[in-house]
Amino acid sequence: MTTNIMIVGVGGQGSLLASKLLGAVLLSEGYDVKVSEVHGMSQRGGSVETYVRFGEKVYSPIITQGEADYILSFEKLEAARWAAYLKQGGEIIVNTQEIDPMPVIIGKAEYPSSILTELKAKGVNIEAIDALSAAEQAGSVKAVNVVLLARLAKRFAIPYGKWIEAIENTVAPKFLEMNKKAFEIGYNL
Amino acid sequence: MKQLMIGNKAVARGLYEGGIKFVSSYPGTPSTEITEFLAKYDDVKSEWAPNEKVALEAAFGASLAGARSACAMKHVGLNVAADPLFTLSYTGVNAGMVICVADDPAMHSSQNEQDSRHYAIAAKVPMLEPSDSKEAYEFAKSAFELSEKFDTAVLLRMCTRVAHSQSVVDTADRAEIPNKPYVKDGAKYIMMPANAIKRHVVVEERMKALREYAETCPFNRVEMGGTEIGIITSGTSYQYVKEVFGDTVSVLKIGMPNPLPEKLILDFAKKVKTLYVIEELEPIIETHCRNLGLNPIGKEKFSILGEFSQQTISAAFNLPEKPTVKADTIAPARPPMMCAGCPHRGIYYVLSKNKITVLGDIGCYTLGAQPPLSAVDYTLCMGASVSGIHGFLKASENGAEKRTVAVIGDSTFMHSGITGLVNVAYNGSNSTVIILDNSITGMTGHQQNPTTGYNIKGDPAGKVDLEALCRAIGIRRVRVVDPYDLKACETAVKEELEADEPSVIISRRPCVLLKYVKTAPALKVDKEKCRACKKCMTLGCPAVSFKDGKAHIDATLCVGCEVCSKLCPFGAIVKGGTL
Numbered sequence: 001m002t003t004n005i006m007i008v009g010v011g012g013q014g015s016l017l018a019s020k021l022l023g024a025v026l027l028s029e030g031y032d033v034k035v036s037e038v039h040g041m042s043q044r045g046g047s048v049e050t051y052v053r054f055g056e057k058v059y060s061p062i063i064t065q066g067e068a069d070y071i072l073s074f075e076k077l078e079a080a081r082w083a084a085y086l087k088q089g090g091e092i093i094v095n096t097q098e099i100d101p102m103p104v105i106i107g108k109a110e111y112p113s114s115i116l117t118e119l120k121a122k123g124v125n126i127e128a129i130d131a132l133s134a135a136e137q138a139g140s141v142k143a144v145n146v147v148l149l150a151r152l153a154k155r156f157a158i159p160y161g162k163w164i165e166a167i168e169n170t171v172a173p174k175f176l177e178m179n180k181k182a183f184e185i186g187y188n189l
Numbered sequence: 190m191k192q193l194m195i196g197n198k199a200v201a202r203g204l205y206e207g208g209i210k211f212v213s214s215y216p217g218t219p220s221t222e223i224t225e226f227l228a229k230y231d232d233v234k235s236e237w238a239p240n241e242k243v244a245l246e247a248a249f250g251a252s253l254a255g256a257r258s259a260c261a262m263k264h265v266g267l268n269v270a271a272d273p274l275f276t277l278s279y280t281g282v283n284a285g286m287v288i289c290v291a292d293d294p295a296m297h298s299s300q301n302e303q304d305s306r307h308y309a310i311a312a313k314v315p316m317l318e319p320s321d322s323k324e325a326y327e328f329a330k331s332a333f334e335l336s337e338k339f340d341t342a343v344l345l346r347m348c349t350r351v352a353h354s355q356s357v358v359d360t361a362d363r364a365e366i367p368n369k370p371y372v373k374d375g376a377k378y379i380m381m382p383a384n385a386i387k388r389h390v391v392v393e394e395r396m397k398a399l400r401e402y403a404e405t406c407p408f409n410r411v412e413m414g415g416t417e418i419g420i421i422t423s424g425t426s427y428q429y430v431k432e433v434f435g436d437t438v439s440v441l442k443i444g445m446p447n448p449l450p451e452k453l454i455l456d457f458a459k460k461v462k463t464l465y466v467i468e469e470l471e472p473i474i475e476t477h478c479r480n481l482g483l484n485p486i487g488k489e490k491f492s493i494l495g496e497f498s499q500q501t502i503s504a505a506f507n508l509p510e511k512p513t514v515k516a517d518t519i520a521p522a523r524p525p526m527m528c529a530g531c532p533h534r535g536i537y538y539v540l541s542k543n544k545i546t547v548l549g550d551i552g553c554y555t556l557g558a559q560p561p562l563s564a565v566d567y568t569l570c571m572g573a574s575v576s577g578i579h580g581f582l583k584a585s586e587n588g589a590e591k592r593t594v595a596v597i598g599d600s601t602f603m604h605s606g607i608t609g610l611v612n613v614a615y616n617g618s619n620s621t622v623i624i625l626d627n628s629i630t631g632m633t634g635h636q637q638n639p640t641t642g643y644n645i646k647g648d649p650a651g652k653v654d655l656e657a658l659c660r661a662i663g664i665r666r667v668r669v670v671d672p673y674d675l676k677a678c679e680t681a682v683k684e685e686l687e688a689d690e691p692s693v694i695i696s697r698r699p700c701v702l703l704k705y706v707k708t709a710p711a712l713k714v715d716k717e718k719c720r721a722c723k724k725c726m727t728l729g730c731p732a733v734s735f736k737d738g739k740a741h742i743d744a745t746l747c748v749g750c751e752v753c754s755k756l757c758p759f760g761a762i763v764k765g766g767t768l
């Protein structure tokens with residue numbers, strides 16, 4: 001059986017690092033893994049989605065509507081945008097941070113603040129956390145990605161040390177302690 | 190060792206193990222990382238070329254000298270490199286040569302959706318097409334042997350989903366391949382008519398041999414799974430087919446889309462009741478099947494547009510849809526935009542404010558077309574701003590030269606803006622060309638270029654002096670402005686539009702995302718002073734929004750460039766933003 005994880009957010013929020021860490025841990029656990037990333041134009045502040053799939057044998061690198069076991073959303077509105085990708089019984093883990101998209105900034109649209117409540121009312125499992133504050137506590141607002149990854153990590157029976165090992169093998173020494181702290185804070189939220 | 194790799198890294202690893210010694214490329218999504226990863230190997234001479242034609246010719250030079258070589262580009266890059274490609278088919282190679290080309294179905298980061306397989310067919314060059322990272326690695330590695338066996342360059346076709354998806358690759362050691370001797374051979378390498386006539390015969394014979402090879406080559410394979418449904422597929426479509434059907438249908442997986450096998454396809458078709466061809470973009474395999482007298486179900490069910498997924502396949506076979514939950518509120522779109530502190534914003538603001546017609550080009554600065562700036566009138570291809578403004582002004586009869594500019598990035602200017610500017614000077618149009626010099630190739634993820642003074646490894650390198658270059662071309666009016674200085678930008682634009690001769694304005698400030706650029710602390714809005722005039726909102730900065738009737742600055746995004754504070758008539762935007 002294949003498990004499907006979508007990491008969604010706003011270009012520049014560091015979803016590539018989160019998917020890299022996740023991929024490394026899953027591979028070390030002996031799974032077949034596929035990760036589909038976004039590069040290029042979409043990274044410039046646009047809506048971005050990364051697909052992570054693992055299991056005994058994975059073919060397609062992408063996830064389509066109704067297939068995701070987890071949606072890890074770095075921003076509130078993005079969770080709603082991709083909600084249709086969630087499998088029945090799946091779970092959304094979402095950062096409550098709001099980043100206005102351009103139509104909102106220029107007054108052509110309103111930020112739909114109640115959108116999570118709406119999804120919850122329809123029976124969607126949602127864990128909403130303030131990852132921005134947690135990241136600040138760890139030392140950098142840029143660590144939102146690792147805080148959220150830690151929330152996802154709690155869902156798997158993979159030892160804590162494996163995640164820390166992946167962070168140590170991936171993150172530059174300069175940012176290592178901060179990221180380890182962000183993971184710890186996120187894991188214990 | 191087993192590793193997760195994106196397809197592009199796997200191509201780099203395959204080429205490396207296959208003994209590559211030289212690579213020259215121009216960055217372009219989704220091909221860029223092939224060359225970036227090759228540059229990490231010290232025993233490969235790696236370079237960013239000014240454009241794809243130069244890259245392909247440099248790689249050919251290396252092959253001629255006897256070293257295994259490659260170049261990489263995006264699909265539209267192959268248009269630029271098409272000239273050498275077609276005749277390279279005639280000369281063949283000395284050492285093995287691989288041309289990596291990455292298509293972008295669905296145009297994630299491109300201006301069109303062309304299918305590179307047409308080039309393989311038109312230029313009569315064999316093409317390989319992997320469907321995941323493992324194959325990308327294997328195909329890239331064996332492409333050198335194929336190239337040398339048939340004395341031809343080999344095209345390696347990637348697509349976005351293969352290039353940018355990670356899957357497991359089991360790597361090995363590098364083969365140390367000694368250089369082949371270079372031997373002068375005019376009949377093979379000097380393509381003047383008397384020689385080329387004979388070489389065309391060789392090309393046709395080679396294609397015949399390759400067609401025979403295609404029948405049994407390791408790149409094409411049959412996976413039988415019953416006789417009801419038979420699917421011929423290739424690339425990432427193969428993965429979607431397997432995702433939906435597993436081993437319950439029969440599949441002919443094509444790994445070499447040019448030349449296509451005949452007997453292999455006919456035999457496969459005979460074994461199944463209903464034959465499908467599932468391929469993204471153009472009906473290349475389908476047309477080949479029709480030429481063989483087959484009548485597969487292809488583009489009538491599987492679109493010529495965009496990219497596929499497992500959902501595309503399920504829907505076409507009327508399989509049940511997966512249940513979904515949707516919010517009733519529609520999420521506002523989040524298009525890409527220029528970053529907070531982007532140096533392009535200041536100059537675009539001035540152009541937008543003065544209602545200037547802007548002939549645009551390819552790069553991050555294409556995003557100046559987005560509201561609220563909406564500053565760009567057209568974007569065609571690399572360099573077309575400078576060439577286009579010349580014709581535009583030559584043909585305009587209403588004084589357009591006083592209100593029209595071309596904008597082009599530093600890397601794009603090196604790629605194909607220079608020749609356009611030569612034309613402006615030579616054929617004399619009163620063009621105003623703005624070079625948006627952010628000292629890097631931005632959109633593709635920060636690659637060095639000939640104007641930055643650094644090479645692909647980050648070591649100091651030759652540096653083109655843009656001002657001197659423009660003057661040498663014959664442009665007398667060349668000036669430099671700082672795009673954060675809105676007043677200076679406005680003066681420069683007005684004066685150069687007014688001048689009765691061509692001019693170049695270099696809008697110079699490094700990309701704010703570059704590591705060496707020191708950004709200032711975030712700004713904040715003094716709510717007392719803010720009169721809600723919304724002037725700051727006309728910049729389209731992602732950090733500036735409107736909250737509770739006043740301007741608001743998001744301190745997590747603001748880099749303190751102060752372009753908005755310079756614009757504020759009430760001095761309401763001040764230092765000291767906090768999270």
